[in-house]
Amino acid sequence: MVITEPRARRAVKGHRSEQRVESLLAVAREVFSERGYARTTTLEIAQRLSISEATVFSYFGSKRELCMEVIRRWYDEISTELEREVPLRSNVRHALEFAIRKHLSQLIEEGAGLCALVLSEGRIADAAFMQLIAQLKRRYIAPLMRTIESARATGEVRSDIPLHLQRDMIYGSMEHVLWGYINSGRKPDIQSTAAQLSDLLWTAFAPPQRSLDALMRFRTEVVGAVKVLESESQAVH
Amino acid sequence: MVITEPRARRAVKGHRSEQRVESLLAVAREVFSERGYARTTTLEIAQRLSISEATVFSYFGSKRELCMEVIRRWYDEISTELEREVPLRSNVRHALEFAIRKHLSQLIEEGAGLCALVLSEGRIADAAFMQLIAQLKRRYIAPLMRTIESARATGEVRSDIPLHLQRDMIYGSMEHVLWGYINSGRKPDIQSTAAQLSDLLWTAFAPPQRSLDALMRFRTEVVGAVKVLESESQAVH
């Protein structure tokens, strides 16, 4: 079902002025962050730039288009960075911690507003918007997921549960942490939260065999020791 | 002549007809679910019931009040059940799985809409609304959190990380699963998802000592066996 806003005609994005576009997006991000989509008015955006509402519409066909662009930008920035950085981590665990820390810090530093915008404003409107968000999210998530996927292949991470559940645990946990921040206003400590969270997740993702291996090794040693003991005790005689 | 706006008078919830109240709440739940708060209009709610908007307002003082009631009802229902059922689980692990299954099934069965409503509509609005939501959530979460807390006390669950992080992992993971459903429209399998999720979380929450304990027990046994062996070997003499 497509829910469309009424009277959404396309404006002829005739004008250009990179500066204008940039400052518009910057201010729009600010306002959308502070107020959320519905409470944001094009008037306020215009006023903060000391330009007219009309000008806003000559750059972006509609309020929604502007908001979409704001969100897209944010995802683009962070996705680019993740694509570059995540693969550099020497192992899954580091990649996981890095991604978590990045995610948390990015959103927390931006403030609860953008955070909320990104986290839940994705249901504002029509299918097109939601599809865009979904797509942005996929790209954003991809680097870490690829890393995890290969770790599943090597057995470093358990693969007897769906990958998407692991994804949900990772991003869900983070987002809940962020919601806590949004609602309470208390900034969580990024470093320790990232460390603890990745630690917990890592534990959860460990293949059952991993702990078993430890046991096995112990057993082997013990058995070895027993063997030694036996031989020694025999030697006593 | 008097010069005042009439707006002041609060709708005195004049009429009462349990049936009406129920059907209103039901339809409101529907519409809020489909459209979200902002895009829902009181007119649409009225029309779906083939009644006038005025009637809606004679039952609920405002759109927000109606929405609050919808959400409150949902929370009340599930909270009551959790308060009754969670304590009956024989151990933390079962409680965890139960709560997860309940949460998932409740929201998935209701459909993505209410799900989204409950998950993210509780934001930004006025303080009153947010406070209500926060309060409902606290009650909702309490039974499981109490269980986990005592498990932390007994050492059954690791307590070297903040409780709220565990909370965030539990509810964050679930909610992310639900968002996936909301966005994709594909219903996840509740049973297996709940099982896997609780398993993973359980693993994550295991105190570092737990695996160690297993080893300890093994060692103890081994050592015991060794002792027996020794004594026997001595007895041989």
Next chain:
Amino acid sequence: MVITEPRARRAVKGHRSEQRVESLLAVAREVFSERGYARTTTLEIAQRLSISEATVFSYFGSKRELCMEVIRRWYDEISTELEREVPLRSNVRHALEFAIRKHLSQLIEEGAGLCALVLSEGRIADAAFMQLIAQLKRRYIAPLMRTIESARATGEVRSDIPLHLQRDMIYGSMEHVLWGYINSGRKPDIQSTAAQLSDLLWTAFAPPQRSLDALMRFRTEVVGAVKVLESESQAVH
């Protein structure tokens, strides 16, 4: 998604066109006069100007604000004039007559409507409104009251009754004259009414001593004359 009413944003009086402002105020004055506050609709004001209601609200944040401005203007105009003119009168009596004539003519010329608006619309509404009216009235009344006050000090006006009673007599009498006009529709003759009213009030305000003094003076003269007569009649002899 965000869950808030848009209503919050105060109309930012975006547009300005002195012409519009003036014509709006003029028409608003008309309509408020004809209908009174409560029965006036913003729609009617808009329609008389062949503009949209929205435009009205882009100039004045609310119906009340518009009405307040209408009333304020009226008071400002007349207060300014009174402040300039009243002190020029050579004595209290002239000041009194001038103020009365001004008040009557101003309101009668404007028509019964504005008259009623100004006389009684300033009530009950919210505190803000009433405070504004009270303040406007104070300024409006001040010039004459100051004059009277100093006349009380010099004994030209009796000061053995509260000043506010004199104020009530002055303004009450006038307003009742105006109410008569409002209700009957018959315009009173301003000149003679003002003359008669100020005459009556002046008589009422005369210190008790004044008439006595006159008598005393007369007696003195008479006695003097009698003395003269006596001496003359004596001289005859």
Next chain:
Amino acid sequence: MVITEPRARRAVKGHRSEQRVESLLAVAREVFSERGYARTTTLEIAQRLSISEATVFSYFGSKRELCMEVIRRWYDEISTELEREVPLRSNVRHALEFAIRKHLSQLIEEGAGLCALVLSEGRIADAAFMQLIAQLKRRYIAPLMRTIESARATGEVRSDIPLHLQRDMIYGSMEHVLWGYINSGRKPDIQSTAAQLSDLLWTAFAPPQRSLDALMRFRTEVVGAVKVLESESQAVH
């Protein structure tokens, strides 16, 4: 021009129950007093009596009709009393003071609310209403006016100014005193206010001749005395 409220059909005042009618009027007076016409809702009136709105309408065809009745009752009560009492006063001056005291105390004792209702609610609506009010007022004012009229005939009160101006001074002054009370909430002292007011008015109404008369009498006497003196002095010759 007749301004009518929409949908004003006549209800079939079928029911009767003097008690009901009385209690309805009593409560309506209360509520109209407290809130003014516009802010009063039929619901509130009904609720205070623990009856349904519908019942209200079965006794009074409309809100306005009810309000009219409330006002009419008040005028009737006080008019009847004035008609009985005023003529008993031994002279104009006493009649004046009595009427003023009555008016002030009646309205002040009832509270600012009814006061405001009676004083200015007379512009609420259609011509019919206003006519009723005018008529009620005429009857209310009549006794005192009759007294004054005959005093004008006997020369006890100056008749060189229109009677209605005297009426305006009397009632205008009182009403302004009452407005002061309404706006400030400070109850004026009825006794002293009535005394001072009637004193001032009496002074104002004194025929120019009255003080002059005194002088005249004095002059006459003096002149008489002079004459006597003259004749005597002549007799001397």
Next chain:
DNA sequence: TATGAATGAGGGTTCATTCAT
């Protein structure tokens, strides 16, 4: 007779969007 319930007919207000200049 009394009323529970419903509602028609607005009312004020908001804001994204358009367009002539």
Next chain:
DNA sequence: CATGAATGAACCCTCATTCAT
């Protein structure tokens, strides 16, 4: 280009009044 100005289309909410029971 930029914008000042205007507005259409809704939206939430109110309340006197009606009517079947």
